Amino acid sequence: MVKLAEQYGLHRNTVEAHLRRAGVAKRPMVKMTPRLVERATELYIEEFWTTARIGKEIGVDASTVAKALKRAGVKMRPPVAEHGDSA
Template identity: 80%
Template sequence: MIELVKQYRHGAPMLKLGKQYGLHRNTVEAHLRRAGVVKRPMVKMTPQLVERATKLYVEELWTTAQIGKKLSVDASTVAKALKRRGVRMRPAVAKRGDAT
């Protein structure tokens, strides 16, 4: 679990680590806690961040992954915030080619 701790300290999200090691997110969190790792604070999608994400998505045509990286949140967090705001979502890049 030393590598898991190292990766978390270098910014890897708990969900990604869980998938990589075949563990539930709560198990990853327990391993980190036992190793004395302080959990990173969660970034919340404030109204200002949702506004910024909306402009990037709608006007600049950024992907949710690009926005998430810029705002330090997961792409799914961005997508959920945009959907709650009523933004019409574009098809995923992988699915755009299927519509021929």
């Protein structure tokens, strides 16, 4: 909904209302449970996964992963350039 709102210049709540009226079902919201935070921490620290990769794995946005890791006291690495960026 956030991406649609940005694309069409609308507020996220407006997009949500349009989708609800059109009968579009929302995906269930994945909560960062203690177990998911533990798993995300393992992947981030031990496997050196990015927050984006972890997010795709568990079904949440990279920013959600980053916030959960920070709250758990994980020292965050500096961001890396995306594929396709020139160095």
